[in-house]
Amino acid sequence: xxxxxxxxxxxxxxxxxxxxxxxxxxxxxxxxxxxxxxxxxxxxxxxxxxxxxxxxxxxxxxxxxxxxxxxxxxxxxxxxxxxxxxxxxxxxxxxxxxxxxxxxxxxxxxxxxxxxxxxxxxxxxxxxxxxx
Numbered sequence: 001x002x003x004x005x006x007x008x009x010x011x012x013x014x015x016x017x018x019x020x021x022x023x024x025x026x027x028x029x030x031x032x033x034x035x036x037x038x039x040x041x042x043x044x045x046x047x048x049x050x051x052x053x054x055x056x057x058x059x060x061x062x063x064x065x066x067x068x069x070x071x072x073x074x075x076x077x078x079x080x081x082x083x084x085x086x087x088x089x090x091x092x093x094x095x096x097x098x099x100x101x102x103x104x105x106x107x108x109x110x111x112x113x114x115x116x117x118x119x120x121x122x123x124x125x126x127x128x129x130x131x132x
Contacts, residue, residue: 003034005067005102007111008044010127011037015045015056024127025110035110036065038101040094067101076100080119089118 006014006025013021025035042061049057069077077100081091091099095116102109102122109124111117117124 001032001034002028003036003065003105003107004028004110004125005036005038005098005105005107006041006064007098007109007113008041009112010110011041011045011060012048013112013127014060015053018127021127034065035063036067036107037061038067038098039069040097040101042066044094067105067107069097069101073097073100073104076104084118091118092116 010021014025028035045057045061077093077096080100081093081096084091099109099117099119099122103119109117109122110126111124112126112128114124114126
């Protein structure tokens with residue numbers, strides 16, 4: 001059983017009814033995979049949520065496995081930001097935290113924004129570039 005962490009852009013694509021994204025995730029679920037999110041995703045989704053989207057958003061978020069950002073994950077995110085900064089690469093704190101959750105928990109990140117995640121140790125896929 002594989003466990004995947006959804007990037008916020010993928011969750012938004014689901015909420016907006018992207019057939020490509022929905023089919024991709026349905027395929028993963030049909031193979032027994034687990035889909036998850038973290039507090040950064042929830043914060044980003046709720047920050048942009050319209051009132052009419054609340055029920056749909058609640059249902060989706062509640063179906064996902066939740067991964068916490070604890071002290072070890074927060075430190076890993078900070079270490080990645082500092083390390084990449086020394087190489088001249090700026091990571092956003094939110095992307096670094098999502099990556100850290102994925103790396104620390106040995107999850108595969110599903111994102112449409114792979115350029116935001118240059119970490120070599122991060123396993124990621126995109127609904128746009130892979131067929132299952």
